[in-house]
Amino acid sequence: MTNAPENSAEDSLIARYFKPLATDPGAFGLVDDAAVLSSSGDDIVVTTDAVIEGVHYLATDPPDTIARKALRVNLSDLAAKGAVPAGFVLTLALRSKEDAWLGPFADALGEDAKTFACPLLGGDTVSTPGPQMISITAFGRVPRGRMVGRTGARPGDxxxxxxxxxxxxxxxxxxxxxxxxxxxxxxxxxxxxxxxxxxxxxxxxxxxxxxxxxxxxxxxxxxxxxxxxxxxxxxxxxxxxxxxxxxxxxxxxxxxxxxxxxxxxxxxxxxxxxxxxxxxxxxxxxxxxxxxxxxxxxxxxxxxxxxxxxxxxxxxxxxxxxxxxxxxxxxx
Amino acid sequence: MTNAPENSAEDSLIARYFKPLATDPGAFGLVDDAAVLSSSGDDIVVTTDAVIEGVHYLATDPPDTIARKALRVNLSDLAAKGAVPAGFVLTLALRSKEDAWLGPFADALGEDAKTFACPLLGGDTVSTPGPQMISITAFGRVPRGRMVGRTGARPGDxxxxxxxxxxxxxxxxxxxxxxxxxxxxxxxxxxxxxxxxxxxxxxxxxxxxxxxxxxxxxxxxxxxxxxxxxxxxxxxxxxxxxxxxxxxxxxxxxxxxxxxxxxxxxxxxxxxxxxxxxxxxxxxxxxxxxxxxxxxxxxxxxxxxxxxxxxxxxxxxxxxxxxxxxxxxxxx
The missing domain is CATH 3.90.650.10 (PurM-like C-terminal domain)
Incomplete structure (x- = not known):
């Protein structure tokens, strides 16, 4: 994406706003369709949560808080599973390419990715005629077999x-x-x-x-x-x-x-x-x-x-x- | 989800339509918020693609073909990366709980998951006032460092x-x-x-x-x-x-x-x-x-x-x- 004529506005949007966030080597600078979570001997915990305008956040919420919420609801799942964040992929459904919205959205997302050591690995940006939607799938690592589940509660706990x-x-x-x-x-x-x-x-x-x-x-x-x-x-x-x-x-x-x-x-x-x-x-x-x-x-x-x-x-x-x-x- | 009173229509929807697809042990029968991709020594290839009603498919497309398309666009990415499918997570944004739509959608998704040996690991089901959206993040395995990228093409190839x-x-x-x-x-x-x-x-x-x-x-x-x-x-x-x-x-x-x-x-x-x-x-x-x-x-x-x-x-x-x-x- 760097050494080429941009051949679509979508690529341009990704390059401008999201490539700076893709600092992990497994993200390949977002030039690929896919990312890699490299083998570490740990299990990978996977969680996915979407937020939709008008349902999980208000259309009047600032873009920076929407970004943080979209990522953090997933980070919260990883925390509860005892997992250390490893990265996330992002699907962004937008009505249009709105710079005034995307700028602070991407900046805040990048700040949180850094704060929580959970880098952007990849994603998909699509247009929608409807409400905006942000779907994030986040990954964490736990030692083999050590994810904390929901089934282990015992009387007396x-x-x-x-x-x-x-x-x-x-x-x-x-x-x-x-x-x-x-x-x-x-x-x-x-x-x-x-x-x-x-x-x-x-x-x-x-x-x-x-x-x-x-x-x-x-x-x-x-x-x-x-x-x-x-x-x-x-x-x-x-x-x-x-x-x-x-x-x-x-x-x-x-x-x-x-x-x-x-x-x-x-x-x-x-x-x-x-x-x-x-x-x-x-x-x-x-x-x-x-x-x-x-x-x-x-x-x-x-x-x-x-x-x-x-x-x-x-x-x-x-x-x-x-x-x-x-x-x-x-x-x- | 099985041994309990269902406490929301969302849980009921998931139990009815998607639990039968969650055959992989890492899916925990969808009773957890998170899934596990167990350590195998392989790298995990991650790809994510969303399809939106009216953009990637037509509102008049049959639900079974929408399901297959939503999964297959991701399977196609895995194929191109040289990866063997390992599973997927699904975010489904629906306007309402429509049994006539969900039944054939889930059946076809389950058939494709079986055909391509790519089991459902988890997901998120949310309501939207807008067009339906299906976002899938799929996982594949490749031997360490062997994902086929985009950067290796050389003159003469x-x-x-x-x-x-x-x-x-x-x-x-x-x-x-x-x-x-x-x-x-x-x-x-x-x-x-x-x-x-x-x-x-x-x-x-x-x-x-x-x-x-x-x-x-x-x-x-x-x-x-x-x-x-x-x-x-x-x-x-x-x-x-x-x-x-x-x-x-x-x-x-x-x-x-x-x-x-x-x-x-x-x-x-x-x-x-x-x-x-x-x-x-x-x-x-x-x-x-x-x-x-x-x-x-x-x-x-x-x-x-x-x-x-x-x-x-x-x-x-x-x-x-x-x-x-x-x-x-x-x-x-």
Whole structure:
């Protein structure tokens, strides 16, 4: 692509915006249709997540945050699987070649690729008459057979979660003029904090190694804590009991709950948290919490795995089970 | 997903239509967010290609052919890289959960996955308000360092291409009522043959090993022979001379040329061929042609790599250079 007349606007777009990101030797400077993940003796963990304008992000979201979100939702999966990022491929469906959008999009994507040591390996850029879509497939490496799955949770395991839960759902609520927007009308800092959590996930890759060392099962929270824990339990053939009072909340989220501006269900079933949810044998729970502390990431015990096939129970401060009408975000 | 109440329609969709395809152990029966490509000592070749309704296929195309095309355009990349298919992940952006569409789509995808020994490893299913989109990232294995790139073409190498060129572009022309449709009004068999080439590519995976053994550079022809050869030459820092009379044409395409119903540029610059274009040192050219014969795939020498940085020249039967106004399909 460098030593030739560009023979299409698509090539020109790729050369201009994305070639600078393709620093890994396996990307061949994007002159090939294919990339190589070189053999290292490790297993390759593969994850794929797409974001669509109007569904996963708003048309009014800035291009730089869209880029970060598209990559980070995949990095979050790798973190939960205990994998070290190895690279990603990008499919970009655009309505047109919009320089004002592509410039900051590619710059932010490149910054995140560098920050998380996850280089762009290749991709496909296509035109669409519809909403923009960004589909990323990301790769990570784990020692052979060591990917952390969803099926290993056992009765007695502690349930741990990183960071705070529900902020992103509240951030979307702020952006779309919901209850949180009204309740925070005079608190721009809280509004901004929540919006930032919606637009820019903070994947916990710094804890991947600790998750691999200690967790019996793990996944990232993307569709809502309640629904995602239900999936993990189903995959492991177990049930769970969660103390809702222990679910970690940000100051902004806690304030809204105290004022009755939003209900806890909104937080437990809201999507886009991109925190790690994992189960850990009791003897190792403190070690993972300590690893989090060392890395500057809160890791909080919120409940316990129990035997059975019932749906996980979410208990309030009085030990009463909450009746959740909704467990998670669903596309259909 | 099996031993649990389904907690979303998305899970139900995945369980119903795609879990039966996830036969590889690395797919974990689609209960996980991530898949594993187990370490084998081989390099992993990664390729990604998306198809969008109204751009890469027509809204009226049958769902089974859309599925096959979405997978095969990726298999074609693997074939050209000399890689053996190892699996794929799928991102499916749907307007709604349409059983009448999803059933035949998933069935055909599963058939092709089996035929080409390329199992579904995972994916993401999302809703979109816009056109449907299918993005596939496919994986193949090659011995360490043996992926066939685009940069190895050397002056003197023969230029070889599999199958026939231009049929898919003519098939699209038939479907959209272009010149080919008019010229073939009384020849339904020819129309059907061309349409089939547009809807269902025939990737040349059976020749992957021979391409790896003999080719100095290779790529698949997806955007048009002229433009794709130009890209390959640019990547290798060489030029080329092509005898257009030697470019292999189907009977239907040749007939349309003879009758002046379409011009040769339509064939050379039309997209969607999904044939292998490769360069081969002269001493190995016969071996690759013989491998094709043994596999039932025509392999035809169409020209030669020459020194220089000029665009490849396309010469007619009199040795005159054709002035191509267009080299390939461009999205922007």
């Amino acid at each position: 502690r349930i741990l979660v990183t960071g705070t839960i529900g902020d992103a759902a509240l951030g979307l609520d702020v952006l779309t003029g919901g209850a949180a927007a009204a309740a925070l009308a005079s608190d721009p800092a809280a509004r901004e904090a929540l919006v930032s959590r919606y637009r820019i996930p903070q994947p916990r890759n710094v804890l991947a190694r600790a998750v691999r060392d200690h967790a019996s099962a793990a996944m990232d929270v993307s569709d809502g804590l309640a629904g995602d824990l239900t999936k993990l339990c189903a995959a492991s053939g177990v049930s769970a009991s969660v103390d809702v009072a222990n679910v970690p909340l940000s100051a902004a989220a806690a304030g809204l709950i105290v004022r009755n501006a939003v209900c806890v269900e909104t937080l437990l079933a809201g999507g886009d948290d991109y925190e790690v949810l994992c189960t850990v044998p009791p003897a190792q729970s403190d070690a993972l919490i300590a690893a989090g502390r060392a890395a500057g990431v809160a890791v909080t015990a919120i409940g316990m795995i129990v035997a059975g096939s019932a749906r996980p129970r979410f208990l309030d401060g009085q030990g009463q089970e909450l009746a959740l009408k909704r467990l998670s975000y669903s596309h259909f | 023969r230029i070889l291409v599999t199958g026939t060129i231009g049929d898919a572009a003519l098939g699209l022309d038939v479907l959209t009522g272009g010149a080919a449709a008019a010229a073939l009004a009384s020849d339904p068999a020819a129309r059907e043959a061309l349409v089939s080439r547009y809807r269902i590519p025939q990737p040349r995976n059976v020749l992957a090993r021979a391409v790896r053994d003999h080719a100095s550079a290779a790529m698949d022809v997806s955007d048009g022979l002229a433009g794709d050869l130009t890209k390959l030459c640019a990547a290798s820092g060489v030029s080329a001379s092509v005898d257009v009379a030697n470019v292999p044409l189907s009977a239907a395409a040749a007939g349309l040329i003879v009758r002046n119903a379409v011009c040769v540029e339509t064939l050379l610059a039309g997209g969607d061929d999904y044939e292998v274009l490769c360069t081969v040192p002269p001493a190995q050219s016969d071996a690759l042609i013989a491998a094709g014969r043994a596999a039932g795939v025509a392999v035809t020498a169409i020209g030669m790599i020459v020194a220089g940085s000029a665009r490849p020249r396309f010469l007619d039967g009199q040795g005159q250079e054709l002035a191509l106004k267009r080299l390939s399909y461009s999205h922007f």
